[in-house]
Amino acid sequence: MPYTLWPIDASREILRSLTDGVPNFLCATEVEAVGLANKIWESVKEIVPVDAALVHSKVAGIGFENGQYIAVYSMNTEALARGQYEYRGHEEYVLGIVCPDAFGPGVFRCYRPCGSPESAKSIYEWRGDYTVQKRPWYLEGRLKEGWTKKYADPQNIVNLPEYTLES
Numbered sequence: 001m002p003y004t005l006w007p008i009d010a011s012r013e014i015l016r017s018l019t020d021g022v023p024n025f026l027c028a029t030e031v032e033a034v035g036l037a038n039k040i041w042e043s044v045k046e047i048v049p050v051d052a053a054l055v056h057s058k059v060a061g062i063g064f065e066n067g068q069y070i071a072v073y074s075m076n077t078e079a080l081a082r083g084q085y086e087y088r089g090h091e092e093y094v095l096g097i098v099c100p101d102a103f104g105p106g107v108f109r110c111y112r113p114c115g116s117p118e119s120a121k122s123i124y125e126w127r128g129d130y131t132v133q134k135r136p137w138y139l140e141g142r143l144k145e146g147w148t149k150k151y152a153d154p155q156n157i158v159n160l161p162e163y164t165l166e167s
Contacts, residue, residue, distance in 0.1 A: 026066055028101045034117035037070045037095035041113040044072055048093070057087045061096075063132040063141075067105070069098040072113075080110055080124040094123070098130055106130055 027033040044060050061071030075094045079086035095111045103109060110124035132138055140148045 026064060026068060026101070027099050030099070030102045030120070031117045033068070033070065033097050033099040033102050034095065034111055034114070034120040037072075037097055037111065038113055038115075038117060040070060041072055041093070041095060045093070045113075048072075058096075059093065061137075063135065063138040065133065067098065067100045067132050069096075069130075069132040071096045073110070075110065077112070077123065083124070085124065085126060098132060 027036055040060060040062065048059050057073055057075075059072040059074065061069065063069050073094050073096050074087070075092070076084075076086040077092055077094065080094070093113065095113055096108060097103075097111065098106075098108050100107075106128050108126045108128075108130055109122040111120050111122055114120050137148050140146075
């Protein structure tokens with residue numbers, strides 16, 4: 001499961017804390033997926049900039065072989081509420097989730113971090129062809145730890161590298 005995170009030094013500790021005592025990260029329900037996403041948020045929120053505008057987009061993400069993907073993003077939540085996926089005009093951090101077992105294939109949802117996964121409501125949903133196993137960071141992370149080659153961000157067409165860890 002390749003894992004990407006900024007800053008790099010903290011990523012190993014966060015990955016260890018997430019895997020400690022957790023035999024299975026795979027989620028079968030929306031509540032399980034949001035619960036895991038909140039656990040990731042709790043692990044990274046102390047090390048990310050308070051001002052979400054300082055982060056381009058993804059703070060941390062985990063991709064799984066079954067196609068599940070859970071990440072923390074800096075996003076414009078007003079745009080999300082209008083059905084627009086937008087990085088610019090960051091307001092806060094959101095949880096981005098692809099969970100084929102819970103949502104069906106190719107469904108990406110965003111949630112606000114919350115204390116109770118049972119009461120979480122999706123603030124954005126996109127349906128299309130998003131395959132975690134084809135993402136550049138996932139493919140490179142399966143081979144080695146380190147910075148990926150730059151690849152185009154699909155939203156802003158900005159070439160971005162990511163740092164990957166393999167567990």
